[in-house]
Amino acid sequence: MSKSSTAETRYVDQFKQFSANGGKSAPAWLKELREDAIGRFENLGFPTTRDEEWRFTSVKDIVAQQYELATKRELPSLDVAAVAVSPGDSHRIILVNGKFVAGPAPESLPDGVAIHSLGRAFESHGELVRLHLAKYSCERENVFAALNAAFITDGVFVFVPPEIVLDRPIEIIYVSTSNRPMVCHPRCLVIAGRGAKAVIIENFTALEGSEYFTNAVSEVVLDANADIGLYRIQREATNAHHVATTQIYQSRDSRFALTTVAFGAALARHDIQVVLDGEGAECSLRGVYSIRGSQHTDHHTVIDHAKPHCNSFEHLNGVMDDSSRGVFNGRIIVRKGAQKTDAKQNNGNLLLTESARADSQPQLEIYADDVRCTHGATLGPLDQQSLFYLESRGIGEADAKRLLTYGFGAEVFTAVPDSALRERLNKLLKDHLGAANAK
Amino acid sequence: MENKVPMLEIENLHASVGGNAIIKGINLVVNEGEVHAIMGPNGSGKSTLALVLAGHPAYEVTEGSVRYDGQDLLELAPEERARKGVFLAFQYPVEIRGITNAYFLRFALNAIRAEQGIEELDTIDFLDVLKEKLEIIGWDESMMNRPVNDGFSGGEKKRNEILQMAILEPRLAVLDETDSGLDIDALKTVAAAVNKLRKPDNATIVVTHYQRMLNYIEPDFVHVLADGRIVKSGGKDLALELEEKGYDWLAPEVAAV
Numbered sequence: 228m229s230k231s232s233t234a235e236t237r238y239v240d241q242f243k244q245f246s247a248n249g250g251k252s253a254p255a256w257l258k259e260l261r262e263d264a265i266g267r268f269e270n271l272g273f274p275t276t277r278d279e280e281w282r283f284t285s286v287k288d289i290v291a292q293q294y295e296l297a298t299k300r301e302l303p304s305l306d307v308a309a310v311a312v313s314p315g316d317s318h319r320i321i322l323v324n325g326k327f328v329a330g331p332a333p334e335s336l337p338d339g340v341a342i343h344s345l346g347r348a349f350e351s352h353g354e355l356v357r358l359h360l361a362k363y364s365c366e367r368e369n370v371f372a373a374l375n376a377a378f379i380t381d382g383v384f385v386f387v388p389p390e391i392v393l394d395r396p397i398e399i400i401y402v403s404t405s406n407r408p409m410v411c412h413p414r415c416l417v418i419a420g421r422g423a424k425a426v427i428i429e430n431f432t433a434l435e436g437s438e439y440f441t442n443a444v445s446e447v448v449l450d451a452n453a454d455i456g457l458y459r460i461q462r463e464a465t466n467a468h469h470v471a472t473t474q475i476y477q478s479r480d481s482r483f484a485l486t487t488v489a490f491g492a493a494l495a496r497h498d499i500q501v502v503l504d505g506e507g508a509e510c511s512l513r514g515v516y517s518i519r520g521s522q523h524t525d526h527h528t529v530i531d532h533a534k535p536h537c538n539s540f541e542h543l544n545g546v547m548d549d550s551s552r553g554v555f556n557g558r559i560i561v562r563k564g565a566q567k568t569d570a571k572q573n574n575g576n577l578l579l580t581e582s583a584r585a586d587s588q589p590q591l592e593i594y595a596d597d598v599r600c601t602h603g604a605t606l607g608p609l610d611q612q613s614l615f616y617l618e619s620r621g622i623g624e625a626d627a628k629r630l631l632t633y634g635f636g637a638e639v640f641t642a643v644p645d646s647a648l649r650e651r652l653n654k655l656l657k658d659h660l661g662a663a664n665a666k
Numbered sequence: 667m668e669n670k671v672p673m674l675e676i677e678n679l680h681a682s683v684g685g686n687a688i689i690k691g692i693n694l695v696v697n698e699g700e701v702h703a704i705m706g707p708n709g710s711g712k713s714t715l716a717l718v719l720a721g722h723p724a725y726e727v728t729e730g731s732v733r734y735d736g737q738d739l740l741e742l743a744p745e746e747r748a749r750k751g752v753f754l755a756f757q758y759p760v761e762i763r764g765i766t767n768a769y770f771l772r773f774a775l776n777a778i779r780a781e782q783g784i785e786e787l788d789t790i791d792f793l794d795v796l797k798e799k800l801e802i803i804g805w806d807e808s809m810m811n812r813p814v815n816d817g818f819s820g821g822e823k824k825r826n827e828i829l830q831m832a833i834l835e836p837r838l839a840v841l842d843e844t845d846s847g848l849d850i851d852a853l854k855t856v857a858a859a860v861n862k863l864r865k866p867d868n869a870t871i872v873v874t875h876y877q878r879m880l881n882y883i884e885p886d887f888v889h890v891l892a893d894g895r896i897v898k899s900g901g902k903d904l905a906l907e908l909e910e911k912g913y914d915w916l917a918p919e920v921a922a923v
Contacts, residue, residue: 611723616760619720620774620830621748621781630773634764634813641764641813 234290235272239265241296242377249298250380254349256357257379264361264376271370283554283586284496284525289468294410294440296378297324303404303434310432312460312651313398317428318342320383320399325411325441327381339388342397345414346381355386359448360416363476369498372472375412375444382414385427389420389450396426396648403441403467404434415445419453419481426456426645431491433464443471449481451505456484458648460655463491465522472498479505479534486643487514487543488652489524490659496525503530503537511540513643515636517659519548529558532565535595539568544575544639546632546660547583557602558590565595572602577609577635579628633660671698673735673838673869674719680729680894681718687728688714690894696838696869703872703880703905706891707913712873713757715891716842719871720754721747734838748774749781751837751868755827755844762814767826768796770814771833778834799832802859820847828859835863840871845879857882877909890916 242265250261273290274281302323311319318331320342327344336342341352348356361376383399401413417427429445441463449455463469469492475483489495501510516524530539545553555574576585589602609631617627636656643649674696681689689711696702706712718725719732721744732739739747762770775795776786787795796810803825815823824844831839841860845853860870860883872883880888880902888904889896890913897916898904 610760613760613762615722615744616756616762617770617774618744619748619754619756620770620834621745621777622774623745623777624743626773626777627745630765630770631762634762636764638764638813 235269237293238374239269245296245378250378253380254353257349260361261377261379264373268370268373268377271368271373274370280527280556283552284494284523286470286494286496288494289440289470292408292438292440294408297326297405297409297411297439302328303402305402305434307400310400310402310430311398312430312458312648312655313396313428314647317395318393318397320397322383322399322401322413324403324405324409325382325401325413327383337391337393340391340393341384341386343384344381345379345384345416348384348386348416352384352386355418356384356416359418359446361446363446363448363474363502369472371442371470372444375414375442375472378412379414383416385415385417385425387419387423387425390422391420392423393425396428398428398430401429401431401441401443402434403432403436403439403463405436405439408438408440410440410442413441413443415443417445417447417455419447419449419455421450422452423450424454426458426648428458428460431459431461431463431469433462433467433491436464438466438468439464440468441471443469444474445472446474447476447483449475449477449483451478452480453478454482456645457486458652459485459487461487461489461491461495461497463495465491465493465520467492469495469497471496472500475499475501475510477501477503477505477508477510480507481505482508483510485510485512485514486640486652487512488655489514489516489526490518492522492524494523497527499526499528501528501530501539502533503539504533506534506536508534509538511642512543513541513639514543515546515639515656516543516553517546517548517636517656518551518553520551521549522551523554524551525554525556527556527558529560530570532559532561532568532570534562535564535566535568537565537568539570541572542639543573544577544635545585546577546579546636547585548579550580550582550584552584552586554586555604556588556590558592559600559602561593561595561598561600563594566597568595568598568600570598570600574604575635576604576606577632578607579609579632629660633657636660672696673698674739675733676730677732678730679715679718679727679732681714681725681727683714683725688725688894689718691730692891692894692896694889694896696871698869699866700887701864701870701872701883701885703874703885703888704891705874705877705888705905705908708875710891711894712875712891713842716754716757716840716871716873719752719840720744745777748834749778753831753834753836753839755824755831755839755841757842757846759815759823759827761816761818763816765814766811767814768792768810771796771810771830774830775833795833799829802832802862803829804855805829821849821852824848824856825852828856832859832863837868838871839863839868840873842873843875844872845874845876853879854882877905880905892916
């Protein structure tokens, strides 16, 4: 990747403009962080399919498009209730094109809890943010995360102090809207103190508009014994591009459960990276992706068992219709000394047509000897025996197929503990597949 | 014995799977209100007959006919047969992940009600139907929130088949080795449920390897299937005779056909 490449130069020019204007009023350490990030972006350059991590996913459409940096931030006419996934009494945050526009009233929050823009947190929680921001998101290797870091202005900041249990979920709604091709770099930082507990929903959605590119990074830091449930709903416009990194850092005895749903975008790439950096920590990643047309969705997960006695569980199922393509790469690293690691990984792929495609790659790197790691992958069409079973009960072929396809996804949600959210996810899936059926 | 209404008329039925002939000329008439037991050694074609009646696509009918209520059964798709009242309790019920029993059952019942021009049931009305039927097999509602057959024991799967039968109220029920793998208590429960569902205008075909089930579900007729043909028919005493003597004594008759 050469520095003279015009696409990279375009972003560097954009960065210079941004630094002199919108990004001007930032603390010195943040400016330094951004400079560092843009430097790494330039060095790394956009990946090609010759890069191992991008073998099955080409970003040439993103590279070719001349996106403007998003600036629009007024709240569009948005039916929040229709878009939101959580109940009406949740703490809601709205971002438009990556910029914070609305959040919960501070008086509605328990003492010490902060849910507001990242921009404000540079002042209110300066040291904490400085300590954690962009410290985990692997910008060293991840060019898109580096690009995101270069453009940090605001975004979302969530802080749950030690031993505080939030009884209502936090829902972050990321709305994209633009009449010209634009790029935005939403950033979210969640810090859960010792023994804190919260449920967070990240909901990516789009209003009418032209092609856009969302380049999101979310970081979740869990102190000892903290408990975070993160739900992530990606319903970007089908002509949009979505690249995202979700970076999780876990201290001892902490629990983290991610449930993702990915239906949108022409091209979606989601990197999920978890570092289990304390004994007794456990994480679960569950996900359903369901795509059609010529959509392309790529999930790359890395679970890093850095310490002994940690558990990880991973189950992602993909439904590929028409000529869409799903990619899964699941890497599990068990570091030297991380004995008694228990890691389970499973990726199912349902191919609804002959021209749909799926690539599934488990990658186990084990440097300890007393561990249990299992992985499995399936790939294929609907099961004929199951289809006959349903038909033999009076269910017509089209309905039977739809039901089985739904079941293939809903299976992943069976373990979602919150029944209201589970029902909501099931309904999202049902509606999504119903729309496919009606075409 | 007058006024018999024939429900199922199987004539010279031949069927094969993957090019192998399994059923080689079965003739059988089942009238309304009757219970027929079909017995026979492994590989005699019992399960194939059951699956052919339900319309499994892997089985090809090469000769003969099957009429159901005077209609050509074989030209109907599996779901059409079900909607007209044909029900197969599977020997090996299939696990359907991600779909709860309650959701599946309501979906199936509504598909059948739609065919009959009866109003579909919503979740609440369905729950009333479900509660009543659950009693028949001695289950509580917790089984209904589990995915269909997923993680069920062998016995639970068989009970689930009978629950489906109770809810769908078929005209013709074919029980394919529903007794195998059941302990005696489960067998009694299942048999009691089947007896409870018997009506003057429906019929049951019990496919079984063992006589044991027929102590509890009393058949009107017993047929012995061997090498794809019915080699002997009789009353319920035939089952006892089979229990006592096994199938070997039938060998000359098998050879004769």
